[in-house]
Amino acid sequence: MSESPNTRCGFVAVVGATNAGKSTLVNQLVGAKVTITSRKVQTTRRRILGIQVVDDAQVIFMDTPGLFTPKTAFEKTMVKAAWAAMYDTDIILFLWDVRMDITKADKALRRMEGLGKPVYLILNKIDLVPRETLLALAAAFNAKFAFEKTYMISALFNQGVSDLLADLASLMPASPWHFPEDQLSDLPQRLLAAEITREHLFDRLHQELPYSLAVETESWEAFDNGDLRIAQVVHVEKQAQKIIVVGKSGARLKAIGQQARVELSELFGCKVHLFLHVRVTPRWREDRTYLADLCLEDPKDLK
Template sequence: MNHELDPAGGTLPHENFRCGLVALAGRPNVGKSTLLNALIGFRLSITSPRPQTTRHRILGISTSEAGQIMYVDTPGLHRGAKRAMNRSLNRAARSAISDVDLVVQVIEAGRWTDEDEALYAALVEQPTPRLLAINKVDLSKDKSAMLPFVAGLAAEHSYDEIHYLSALKRKGLKELERAILQRLPVRPPVFGEDEITDRSERFLAAEMVREQLMLRLDQELPYATTVEIEQFSDRPDGIAEIHAVIWVERDGQKAIVIGNGGAQLKAIGSNARRHMERMFERKVFLKLWVKVREGWVDDENMLKKFGYTD
């Protein structure tokens, strides 16, 4: 990297180095988390085919010679938020787009919904530059329909630039990154060159267990679950010992999570542990419990306890 040595023996970025916060915003299930992971080159944010997999704002950091982009993966902004947790997710999403240097609105190729429109209405209330990222273009069967679709969007909505992406196949990312950097302020980096997030291993461990719940449980059950880390410690033998509680709302849900003879819970723990060991780069001993807390999804105090804050 084209850096000068500083007096402490480290490096200082060049005078045109850019740094800023960029929100990846969009309705649920448009691929924001997959895009974040692709942009930082690391599987940080959990993903699943289900909408509303992301429940927390997650910071992913990409540092290059040109600058440092701090991406904020936000919960999907959605309508019909009747439960307290859903309202909390919407507040977190709206807070994120008001607190950044640039917003990338992510949509699905060929689709513009009422939720996309509602997010756009929130964006135009901010003075922040905004880009439109049309994701999943590789899945669009009728390529000829894309031009009139985009032309219609551009006629009624104002974006600084429009980009076509396939986050899953890592196509269109360099052009998007270039457009982002051009619009960030000139200032020194906030994080070290090798840092990829500000989230703790404790938080990431809970997310990896929750990812397995999203992937393995049927229909609505994953939305009635959350994960709390009760213990995270490094043993003298170098193994990370993690105790986690999976909270559900009803006894029947507890039985489903545990499974016949404990098989489901064992599979959830085994898969989560393997992901943890890859991310944390050490052996992990993971112990899971399933507990019932009726109505936790509508309990503001429990939501705060589990980290669902604005």
């Protein structure tokens, strides 16, 4: 941590509808994979910090779950985490997929008005629509809400991201840094490893199944030769789901495990031995104690 009085540091919450590209943007801003992404909705389940240093400024990005109307206890903790990040931040980036109907933003914009924080409109996925559409969209949004500034970017293709980062870094208030210079995220390695496996499960499974599963790292062992042995449980809610995840003669789980293992080996820079098993944990999404065990609910909120 820096003690220098010349340093600056602050928080930037990245919020918006689910699938807008928030996690893709946070990874680009940090320059490393700190949070998982997918083409499916509701991928991010908790607040994850991604940290970047620009000269004397440490910028702490908060990736958040998407804003949607929650039903289950689990969905409520997700949306609550997104709003909590907005209360805790210096700047809010409101990310918008330019293909979406603008009226869908109304509820969130109304609620953000009461926060009294600077909100930046980030129109994302500009690679997918013509420029005229973007200008009209920017005008319509700015007629609805007093955005501090509007940016047009493509998080996936890294367009406009470096300008955004430079602008945000210049706005950070004078403060000691909150994290060591080389720290990229607040996610402990065992949680990151579980997220990587979940990303591959999301990629391979369809319809409702991804939402019925959670991944937990049960054991983590580093050997003298540098290899890592990681054992993880994939929780599902029903026996029928377990059968699908495992696949014929275990083929699907094996393929997913192989992909995750390759990525984990690259990430941790060593040989990884990954062991996955699937367990039926009925109603884990409704059990708040269980959500706390999975680090998806803050234990102090349980009282």
